Amino acid sequence: MPAFFRYLLPLLVFLALAALLYKGLGIDPKRVPSPLIDKPAPAFNLPRLKQPQQSLSNADLKGKVTLFNVWATWCVACRQEHPLLMQLSKLGVPVYGLNYKDKRPAAEQWLQRFGNPYVANAFDAEGRVGIDWGVYGTPETFVIDKQGVIRHKYIGPLTRDAIEQEILPLVKKLREEKG
Amino acid sequence: MKRLYPSSYRRRPVSRTDRMDTGLRRYDGSLRMVLFACLAVSVALFSPVQAAGLEAFDFTGNVDETRFKSLISELRCLVCQNQSLADSDADLAHDLRREVYELMDQGKSDQEIIDFLVARYGDFVLYNPPLKPETWILWYGPFGLLAAGLVVLLYTVRQRRQQPEARFSEQEQQRLKQLLGDDNHEDKSA
Numbered sequence: 484m485p486a487f488f489r490y491l492l493p494l495l496v497f498l499a500l501a502a503l504l505y506k507g508l509g510i511d512p513k514r515v516p517s518p519l520i521d522k523p524a525p526a527f528n529l530p531r532l533k534q535p536q537q538s539l540s541n542a543d544l545k546g547k548v549t550l551f552n553v554w555a556t557w558c559v560a561c562r563q564e565h566p567l568l569m570q571l572s573k574l575g576v577p578v579y580g581l582n583y584k585d586k587r588p589a590a591e592q593w594l595q596r597f598g599n600p601y602v603a604n605a606f607d608a609e610g611r612v613g614i615d616w617g618v619y620g621t622p623e624t625f626v627i628d629k630q631g632v633i634r635h636k637y638i639g640p641l642t643r644d645a646i647e648q649e650i651l652p653l654v655k656k657l658r659e660e661k662g
Numbered sequence: 663m664k665r666l667y668p669s670s671y672r673r674r675p676v677s678r679t680d681r682m683d684t685g686l687r688r689y690d691g692s693l694r695m696v697l698f699a700c701l702a703v704s705v706a707l708f709s710p711v712q713a714a715g716l717e718a719f720d721f722t723g724n725v726d727e728t729r730f731k732s733l734i735s736e737l738r739c740l741v742c743q744n745q746s747l748a749d750s751d752a753d754l755a756h757d758l759r760r761e762v763y764e765l766m767d768q769g770k771s772d773q774e775i776i777d778f779l780v781a782r783y784g785d786f787v788l789y790n791p792p793l794k795p796e797t798w799i800l801w802y803g804p805f806g807l808l809a810a811g812l813v814v815l816l817y818t819v820r821q822r823r824q825q826p827e828a829r830f831s832e833q834e835q836q837r838l839k840q841l842l843g844d845d846n847h848e849d850k851s852a
Contacts, residue, residue: 488817515740518784525782584753610757617782619740619754 517617517636524551524631525615532582532590532604539579539605544627548657550578550650551625552601553613556589558621564640565597571646572600576654580604583613583621626650628657717756725766733772734762737779738787746789 519525528540544551552568554561572578580601582590587606594601607613616625626635635653637645721727731748737758739750747755747762758779765775779787791797830838 488814512743515786516784518781610754611761614757614761614782617784619783 513620514638515619517633519617519633520636522633524625524627524633525612527605527607527612527615529605529607529612532580532587532594532606535587535606539603541631543603544579545631546629547577548629548654549602549627550576550654551581551616551627552578553581553583553616553618553621553623553625555583555585555621556593557585560640561622562597564622564642565600567641567643567646568600569598571650572602574651576651577602581612581616581618582606583618584608584610624650626653626657628660717760719759719763723767724769725763729772730763730766733766733775734759736789737762737776738789740783740786 524541524544526541528538531537531539550571568578578600580603582604584607590604590606605612610618616623620638622640624637624641625633626637628634634657635649637649641650719725719727719730721730735746735748737747739745739747739752739755739758741752741754742750745752745755747758761778762775765778770778776788785791785797791800793801
C-alpha cells in the first residue's frame with residue numbers, strides 16, 4: 484500500500500492531468516457551443532434582400548430541412564465558402580441566408596457576381612436578429628429541421644469535409660424524420 | 663450630459679504608457695524627448711479617429727452609468743475572448759453594449775439582461791460562471807485538491823506516529839551495560 488501511494492498514485496494523477504490537458508489542447512476556443520441547439524429557431528421577421536417590400540420570417544423555414552447561412556460581403560471567409568454553398572444549393576438543399584450588417588447594393592452585387600445559392604435572404608442591417616441567433620462571427624451555418632428547430636450550428640467557413648461528414652449526413656437524417 | 667464611452671476608463675493604454683516610462687528611464691534624455699514627441703504626435707493623430715469609433719451613451723435617463731459599466735465589465739466579448747464587453751472594440755461588442763444599454767433603459771434587471779445573453783451565447787459570456795453540474799469541477803475542484811492534500815498529510819503524520827518508539831527493551835539494556843563494560847562502574851563511582 485505505501486508503495487502504491489508513494490510511486491503509483493502520483494504517476495496516475497500525472498497521467499490523468501496530462502490526458503485532460505491534452506484533450507483541452509484539441510478544443511478550439513473560437514468555437515463557442517451554442518445554447519440554441521435543439522431549440523426552435525429564434526423568431527424573426529425581416530425585409531428580404533432582393534425584394535425589400537417582402538418579408539422573410541422563421542415561419543418560411545418550416546416544413547423542410549434547411550440551411551440558414553449568416554454572411555456578409557465584408558466577411559472574407561464568406562467568400563471562401565461561397566462556392567460550396569452554390570454546390571449545396573445545386574444538390575437541392577434549400578439554403579436561406581441572413582445578410583448580416585451589410586449594405587444592400589454591396590450584397591446584391593456580390594450575388595450577381597459570384598452567383599446566388601440562396602432561396603431567399605433576410606436583410607439584417609443592424610445585426611439584431613444576429614444577436615437573437617447568437618451570431619458572433621460570420622460565416623455561421625445552422626441546420627434547421629422540418630419543425631423549424633435548430634439541430635446543428637457550424638461556425639466558420641464551411642469546408643468540403645464539414646459538408647461531407649457533418650452537414651449532408653445530418654440533412655439526410657433529418658429529412659427522414661417525420662415532419 | 664453625453665459621455666464618451668469607454669475611453670474614459672480604459673485601463674489598457676494607461677498601463678502601456680507606464681511600462682514604457684519605466685523602460686525609458688535607462689536611456690538618456692534626448693531619446694526620451696524624441697520618443698515623447700512621436701507619442702504626442704501619434705496621440706494627436708489617432709485619438710480623434712478612435713473616439714469616433716466609440717459609441718456615446720446618454721446616462722441622464724433611466725440607465726445608471728455605474729450599473730451599466732459594472733455589468734458590461736462582467737460580460738465577456740465572444741470575438742476577442744479575453745476581453746470584457748467593456749474593454750472590447752470589436753463590432754459585436756459595440757452591438758452588445760447597445761443591447762445591454764437598451765435593455766437597461768427598458769427597466770430590465772441585471773439578472774434579466776444576463777439571462778437574455780446566456781440564452782443566445784451560453785455561459786461563455788459570463789466571467790463569473792454559474793454553479794451547475796458541468797462547472798462543479800471548476801468550483802469544487804480546488805477544495806477537492808485541498809482535501810486530497812489533507813488526506814496525504816494526515817496519512818504521512820499517522821505513519822510517523824505508528825513507527826515504534828525508539829527505546830531499548832530490558833534485555834537490550836543489559837547488553838548495553840555489557841557494551842560499556844567497566845566504564846559503567848567507573849561512572850557510578852564518580
